[in-house]
Amino acid sequence: MSKPDLTEKLNVIARSPFELYFEGEAVAISASNRIGDFDILPGHADFFSMLSPGEITIQKIDGDPVKIDAKSGIVTVRDNQAYLFVNM
Amino acid sequence: MRRPGIIEKEMGSIGTLKDLTGVFESLASTQVAKVKDKVLLSQAFFDLLWQRYTALRVDPKKRITNREGVGSNGRNVHVLISAEAGLSGDLDMRMIETMQADYDPSTTDIVVLGSHGASQLSQRGIPYIKFFQLPETDKYINVNPVVDVIRPYEKITVYYEEYLSLGQQEVRSINLVTTIQSMSEDAEEDVMTADDTIFEPSLDEIADEMEASMMSLALSQTILQSGLAQAASRFNAMTVAEDRAGDLLAEYKLEYHRSKRSESDRRLREVLVGIKKKRRERAAS
Numbered sequence: 386m387s388k389p390d391l392t393e394k395l396n397v398i399a400r401s402p403f404e405l406y407f408e409g410e411a412v413a414i415s416a417s418n419r420i421g422d423f424d425i426l427p428g429h430a431d432f433f434s435m436l437s438p439g440e441i442t443i444q445k446i447d448g449d450p451v452k453i454d455a456k457s458g459i460v461t462v463r464d465n466q467a468y469l470f471v472n473m
Numbered sequence: 474m475r476r477p478g479i480i481e482k483e484m485g486s487i488g489t490l491k492d493l494t495g496v497f498e499s500l501a502s503t504q505v506a507k508v509k510d511k512v513l514l515s516q517a518f519f520d521l522l523w524q525r526y527t528a529l530r531v532d533p534k535k536r537i538t539n540r541e542g543v544g545s546n547g548r549n550v551h552v553l554i555s556a557e558a559g560l561s562g563d564l565d566m567r568m569i570e571t572m573q574a575d576y577d578p579s580t581t582d583i584v585v586l587g588s589h590g591a592s593q594l595s596q597r598g599i600p601y602i603k604f605f606q607l608p609e610t611d612k613y614i615n616v617n618p619v620v621d622v623i624r625p626y627e628k629i630t631v632y633y634e635e636y637l638s639l640g641q642q643e644v645r646s647i648n649l650v651t652t653i654q655s656m657s658e659d660a661e662e663d664v665m666t667a668d669d670t671i672f673e674p675s676l677d678e679i680a681d682e683m684e685a686s687m688m689s690l691a692l693s694q695t696i697l698q699s700g701l702a703q704a705a706s707r708f709n710a711m712t713v714a715e716d717r718a719g720d721l722l723a724e725y726k727l728e729y730h731r732s733k734r735s736e737s738d739r740r741l742r743e744v745l746v747g748i749k750k751k752r753r754e755r756a757a758s
Contacts, residue, residue, distance in 0.1 A: 402518045418673050431670040461525050473686040
């Protein structure tokens, strides 16, 4: 079993139709969907999910996390590139 | 000729009107800048969403046109996106005239967004089945109630006003469904399948959610475009009104000076007549 690459980062774009919440590198995204709460870390499998209403947290490399109050949304992850489409 | 006092009073009113149109002009100009930013942001969002949607292994053209409930009533609908209030020049009237050229009441219903368009339709005796008030453009546009009304129609044509430049706005019409399909046709296809991707809850539900969002977004885009065109049209109308008020003020100033001169000439004439009369009386005595 290969060890996770701790130097990997997620590239995240989080936006609503009229607002760009965050664009940049992050170490984790926390959100929830119909199944429950989940975290996305670097190296996550390809993932496509509808989001449940609630708070989305993007843990940046440094500084305070970005918190988004989402009423609805979709998250998609592939090759450490994550897109969060919220409040559509 | 009118008296200088009356002309001066009217000049004061026109001066106030000129100042007011100046204020409206600068408000419209600020609105144009603000809405323009929103149009760009919303377009960027749509492009990105479409790019991710096309990554799903579904045929967008087939899916969007075959969505459940879409086209089930067999009729056409014209959606008119007009201004919420007046003061936006003749743009809404031009839009209604354009719509009338393609309007057949036996096959087509009308849904109108914006009070100004609704009142213009009523004045022309054109019936509409539903009216929606437009939200303030700096707030989130919830178009879901509109989408719910137009979803059963076979062909959805949206009439809106497009901003080309501050001096030029055009009336446009689009077929909403084909527009959604073609809005980002060149998007890269980076296919994600159930073999290599975790879909929660399921690929179909996600595709459904994204399509519904894209329909709303496409409609929001046209509302924003219309808002932008209306703000620009308002700006132009106010510029013309301010220029007209300026011209009128200049005309009134001229009339005022003429009236003042004529009044002083009249007084001078009265004095001269009085002097001549006195002289004649003295000479007679």
